[in-house]
Amino acid sequence: MRVLCASVIVALAAASAACSKSPEKVTREARQAAASWAATLSAGAEWWGSGSVSTPYFRSIVAQARTSLQQEEKTARSSAGEAAAAPVKAVASHVDAIAGAVERGNRAAAILAAHAAASEVPAEKTPAVAKPQ
């Protein structure tokens, strides 16, 4: 039992030591998060425009995007500096315009603002059939 406990503690310590993030990794993750939320806003706005998703639902996507981007920006800035937070900030700068368009019921303006957000950070698309290593 003692050997098992000791092994578990050693494994946990080794894993913890290995998992401190490099600034490059933080930058890459911030970019991925920004791209994913920009793609979500873009697809969501298109579907809201065509009536495939309801207004309350699209409103909650926008609210969630705002919260997540704010958190991501804060983390990226504190761990890797202003440059890492830049793509997140760029996408977040369009959220107010999208939210405003939703409140006015202006679907065309929402689509336009969401596309502008998506153009800031190109999405990293995962094909359905990803190539394994």
Add this chain to the structure above:
Amino acid sequence: MKNMMNLALGIVTSIGGFLDVGAIATAALAGAAFGVQMLWVLAVGTLCVMFLTEMAGRLACVSHHSLVDAVRERCGFRYFSFLLIGELLVDLLVLAAEIGGVAVALHLVTGVDYRWFVPIVAFALWVLIWLGTFSIVQNGASLLGLITLSFVVGMWWMGPPWHEAMKALVPSAPSHDTAKYWFTAVGIIGALFEPFMLNFYASGAIEEKWSLKDITMNRVTAVLGMGFGAVIAISIVMLSALTLGPHGIQVDSYEQAALMMVQPFGSWGIPLFAASLGIACFGASLQVALNLSYLFSQGFGWNWSENLKPHDDARFAMVYTLAIPVGALLVVVLGDPLKITTFSMALNALLAPVIVFPLLILMNDRYYVREYRNHAIGNVFVSAIVVLAFLIAIVAIPLEVLGG
């Protein structure tokens, strides 16, 4: 005819019981991030859970012991205390994730903050368990859970890449995001192995008075029910891979996951996703809350049955009455139901050996299962997968959690 009806009902309840917040969240996450590449994890995990469910049911049929009851008797009180604490902590977290799943489903269709729905969901849960019988709780939720078949229809609609999906059944390493890949793999295994499910299944067999004549039905129910359930989980992976990944959408919230249903179903997509998530999570939260009552009552030798009136098994009723508000409170305090879900599913994988190895001991003990003991294949396969999942969990959980 009656046997056929029972069998069909058993399979339907297994399908309904298979899917819960963990299965939906981890499958959606895997599909969006890695395409169909992680299907092999689902296939291996499902095979393993088929073995385990069949064993838990066989134990109940032959020995008329539930899993917890038998572990307490065979391994002693010290081991049982260890199991009790571990399962209490993990089950409370899973209960929080399931309640959160129902609340998020209501949020998706109304736009109202999910936290407002948490107390309403918790109260509805408690009322149903307090007033209902085992068959109402189990069969009602599971029959409604068949709405999750909409994931299969959606996948079919999108034209899945069958050939590539078959290739993905062979294990492969990731080409990117290694830590996320293995954390997701552990989450998928954890969502399949949920320890509460094994004891709930065995307790249900005792509630429904299964005996030796039900051994074949138990086997067919475990294999077909879990098999069909896995088909739904595979459909979620494929649907997510076909609709979210190609747009560059990753699943960081349920709002994003729900978008997978818009392409195949149009304006019905979000309501269908919300109904599937809500009903599957509500059914699972009934099972987790009841399992906590089973856990304490069977372990301490109290009166227990969902078919008794609460005043006939007061301590059994007290456990779920306390557990439900604690689970609800955890959702509100911890926030982000998706994060609670993925973390609790990974913890399931950590806890699995604590409950699986005593089960294997019991299933090889002539005193409990007489001539219905395990074959070597079942012992070796289940042990290997559980140990592997445990080891990956030990490495992947700190990597993912401390690494953010």
